[in-house]
Amino acid sequence: MAIITNRQLSIFAEAFNLIMSGRSLENAFDIAFKESGKGLDRKRTFRTFVNTLKELHYVEEMFPCRNLYETFKIALEMAKENFPLTPMHFPLWIRERLLAAIGEEGITKLDKKTQWIRVNTLKGDFTETINSLKQKGISLLEKEFPMYEAKGKYPISKTREFEEGLVIPHDLSSYFVVKALEPKRGERILEIGSAPGIKTSLIQQLTKNQSWVVSIDISVRRTLTQKSLLRKWGVENVEIIVGDGENVPIRNIDKILIDAPCSNSGTFSSDPTVFLRLNRAELKNLVKIQSKILKKAVEYNVPTVFSTCSILPEEGEFQVERYLNHLSKIPWDESFYGYKKSKVYMHVARTYTHIHRCDSFFISRLNF
DSSP states (O other): OHHHHHHHHHHHHHHHHHHHTTOOHHHHHHHHHHHHOTTSOHHHHHHHHHHHHHTHHHHHHHSOSOOHHHHHHHHHHHHHTTOOOOGGGSOHHHHHHHHHHHHHHHHHTTTOOOOEEEEOTTTSOHHHHHHHHHHTTOEEEEEETTEEEEESSSOGGGSHHHHTTSEEEOOHHHHHHHHHHOOOTTOEEEEESOTTOHHHHHHHHHTTTOSEEEEEESOHHHHHHHHHHHHHTTOOSEEEEEOOTTSOOOOSOSEEEEEOOOOOGGGTTTOTTHHHHOOHHHHHHHHHHHHHHHHHHHTTOSEEEEEESOOOGGGTHHHHGGGGGGBOOOOOOGGGOOOTTSTTTTTSEEEOHHHHSSOOEEEEEEEO
């Protein structure tokens, strides 16, 4: 066991270095695992890696002057003991924001996300799909059609339903963004920050492929993935453009959905490196980009949903406070209210990991 643990630590340290140099979480892990993981269970080792990352800042703060290998060794032992989250698990400048926003109780449950799937009625009958998954031992609890909480030992990604596009892994937070948009048949919708197409596909599912979506994303790689996935999911009437939200070459639209570039701090449960990589300068730059995209959206004079996968008020309430007179209240229950220290908290919506068991998203609806 000691040998395996040492190999794990080597994989973890190498993957972390790759992450800090710009690689994504899974890509960095796969590179390190391919080099040193022979004989280890990839899925189990990755899950342990993610749980270890959640403890990393705490260890760095409580046990300073340790090298990376020693830091990971202590963090791994804490992960095995299922050590609960505390404010000390986050950098000071993030900690201060989280305490003000969700309190210590919210912080302790910031990693309690569950698995959500969407039944894709563009490809098949939802009753048949649900029954087929249940026969595989997958427990499903309906939240709001077509969203289900999925539990079970059999991985969704290994099912025929996943392979054929009958079910789509889709976080509940992302569903609520599209719900706020209220897409209708016949509408021409501009989607900014669209790849890899999860929200695009939901728009077309809700309108039965009878709206027209113009999807814009700055990443060539992600838009190629989007095209492939939309074909798999049976999505039609989508035009995909590589570009940025500050210079949109489109006119004559009915609604706008902005999934703005952001810190992705709301995904901490899935990617604990977000707060290890994020710094004030990067956050400031992201806020500036979001502001420019919103300013551009004003020119269209149409209903607009602005969302970020962020738990930080700079990327949410603070962005839309200047448009207070344009905010359209989202009529969901009080658990979705924004941060109460903001003057717009009752007009906007948030999903909270510790309440809704999904990623933490900010959602606003503006009538320009």
